[in-house]
Amino acid sequence: MRVSELVDVSGIPLATIKYYLREGLLMPGDATSATQSTYGDKHVRRLALIRALVDVVGLSVQKTREVLRLIDAPEPDLFETLGRAVALLPPYLDEPADDYPRARAVLTTIGQIYDPRYAAVGQLERALEAAEAAGIPMTGERLRGYAEHVMGIAEIDISSVPTGSAANAVEYSVLGTAIYEPVLAAMRRLAHQDLASKRLAARSTEATG
Amino acid sequence: MRVSELVDVSGIPLATIKYYLREGLLMPGDATSATQSTYGDKHVRRLALIRALVDVVGLSVQKTREVLRLIDAPEPDLFETLGRAVALLPPYLDEPADDYPRARAVLTTIGQIYDPRYAAVGQLERALEAAEAAGIPMTGERLRGYAEHVMGIAEIDISSVPTGSAANAVEYSVLGTAIYEPVLAAMRRLAHQDLASKRLAARSTEATG
Numbered sequence: 001m002r003v004s005e006l007v008d009v010s011g012i013p014l015a016t017i018k019y020y021l022r023e024g025l026l027m028p029g030d031a032t033s034a035t036q037s038t039y040g041d042k043h044v045r046r047l048a049l050i051r052a053l054v055d056v057v058g059l060s061v062q063k064t065r066e067v068l069r070l071i072d073a074p075e076p077d078l079f080e081t082l083g084r085a086v087a088l089l090p091p092y093l094d095e096p097a098d099d100y101p102r103a104r105a106v107l108t109t110i111g112q113i114y115d116p117r118y119a120a121v122g123q124l125e126r127a128l129e130a131a132e133a134a135g136i137p138m139t140g141e142r143l144r145g146y147a148e149h150v151m152g153i154a155e156i157d158i159s160s161v162p163t164g165s166a167a168n169a170v171e172y173s174v175l176g177t178a179i180y181e182p183v184l185a186a187m188r189r190l191a192h193q194d195l196a197s198k199r200l201a202a203r204s205t206e207a208t209g
Numbered sequence: 210m211r212v213s214e215l216v217d218v219s220g221i222p223l224a225t226i227k228y229y230l231r232e233g234l235l236m237p238g239d240a241t242s243a244t245q246s247t248y249g250d251k252h253v254r255r256l257a258l259i260r261a262l263v264d265v266v267g268l269s270v271q272k273t274r275e276v277l278r279l280i281d282a283p284e285p286d287l288f289e290t291l292g293r294a295v296a297l298l299p300p301y302l303d304e305p306a307d308d309y310p311r312a313r314a315v316l317t318t319i320g321q322i323y324d325p326r327y328a329a330v331g332q333l334e335r336a337l338e339a340a341e342a343a344g345i346p347m348t349g350e351r352l353r354g355y356a357e358h359v360m361g362i363a364e365i366d367i368s369s370v371p372t373g374s375a376a377n378a379v380e381y382s383v384l385g386t387a388i389y390e391p392v393l394a395a396m397r398r399l400a401h402q403d404l405a406s407k408r409l410a411a412r413s414t415e416a417t418g
Contacts, residue, residue, distance in 0.1 A: 048344060051342075052342065052343035052344060055342075056339045056342050056343045057343070078409055079405055079406055079409045079410075082405060083402065086398060086401070091391070103395075107399065112399060112400070112403045113402075113403060113406065118399065118402055119398075120395050120398035120399045120402065121395075121399065123391070123394070123395040123398070124392065124395035124396065124399060126391070127388075127391035127392040127394075127395050128392065130265045130388055130391065131388045131389065131392060133260075133261065133264075133265050134261035134265045134266070134384050134388050135257060135261060135384070136381070136384055136385060136388055138389075138392065142365055142369065145361070145362070145365040146362060146365065146389075146392070146393060146396060147396065147400075148361070149358040149359070149361040149362045150358070150362075150393060150396045150397050150400050151400050151403075151404075152354070152357070152358040152361075153354070153355060153358045153359075153397060153400070154397055154400030154401050154403075154404055155404065156351055156354040156355065157397075157401060158401060158404045158405060158408070160351065172345070173401075175343050175344070175345055176345060177397075177398060177401065179336075179339055179340045179343050179345055180340065180347075180355075181394050181397070182300070182332070182335070182336035182339065183333065183336040183337065183340060183347065183355070184355060184359060184393070184394075184397070185332070185336075185390050185393075185394075186312075186329050186330075186332040186333035186336050187333065187355060187356065187359045188359050188362060188363055188366075188386075188390070188393070189295060189328075189329035189332070189386060190316065190321060190327065190329045190330065190333065191321070191356075191359050191360050191362070191363030192295070192363050192366060192367060192382075192386065193292065193322075193327055193329065194321045194322060194360075194363075195360075195363055195364065195367045196288055196291060196367060197288055197322065199367070200287055200288045201288075
């Protein structure tokens with residue numbers, strides 16, 4: 001198809017498509033003349049993925065380019081590739097450290113590998129610091145309870161990762177990690193309200209009963 | 210204590226303390242002369258709370274003021290007060306709607322009350338829309354699995370809410386809702402890596418074994 005049809009099919013304006021081509025996010029079409037190229041399904045699929053990463057997940061063009069590179073040319077080690085791809089998601093740490101003592105203590109307690117090179121280890125450290133700074137540090141009891149349920153959620157996530165190709169696994173892992181976080185956060189807030197409404201209703205019944 | 214001692218005890222610069230006083234976040238001290246006031250423990254505690262809300266949670270001064278108002282003067286209905294306080298946390302919706310069909314379907318499926326006035330209902334709607342837009346809509350299976358574990362997490366949270374006073378319950382609910390979200394997000398990413406490392410290691414052992 002011509003670029004004008006790609007605009008119609010994808011719903012993405014021509015200027016944006018040209019920008020993605022210039023920035024190396026969208027692969028070039030097949031040149032049919034000095035000024036025209038032809039595009040196919042892979043361009044439509046790629047535009048949908050760029051849209052998801054840029055507009056829905058909120059990645060910068062630079063980070064999006066790095067994710068797409070890992071999708072197009074995964075490292076031989078899939079675990080390494082997945083780790084590098086997911087590490088491109090926010091939150092970003094200002095300065096990586098060699099050691100994250102709070103995260104180390106937490107991971108040791110819940111029996112998971114501590115590797116400070118994982119981006120999420122630094123993210124956990126910062127989140128634990130914030131809890132301390134706010135005067136509500138994580139307790140061991142809360143930690144063990146959280147860890148059990150979080151592992152249950154992660155099992156669901158991992159069982160949904162497509163196993164056909166490394167490219168699909170990387171794409172799904174990046175999107176699923178980012179996209180379901182706000183779903184889970186909203187569900188947690190609603191579960192709080194569900195529980196609070198029942199408990200406070202029970203308490204006011206006791207008080208008046 | 211004098212304001213200079215409040216600076217020392219709290220570690221917050223004088224200019225910032227004066228700003229919080231002007232903005233009505235910090236209650237005035239007891240005036241001892243036309244130009245001097247004396248401050249006490251309640252000011253130290255309030256400064257720590259302001260710091261947590263502004264610097265750690267990242268609330269605007271306006272939202273912080275509204276949270277503090279609900280802490281200082283809770284509504285007679287505690288459930289209502291908690292809902293209003295937690296609704297001051299991000300993410301904020303551009304325009305509240307009368308109905309959120311995706312969130313309604315989800316809450317019906319998992320057997321929770323659907324009330325579009327709850328801020329988290331609009332947040333869930335937006336998160337579900339984003340999942341659709343990214344091409345990975347929530348499936349019923351994922352939803353039910355998530356809901357079970359999220360309810361387990363919420364039970365832990367609710368059991369930690371102090372029951373002594375409405376003020377303490379409001380303060381804890383706002384901080385705990387916001388502060389543990391990034392902890393849970395980082396823990397989920399690390400659980401993914403823990404599971405993926407085991408599965409991919411198992412697979413490569415099969416391949417070479």
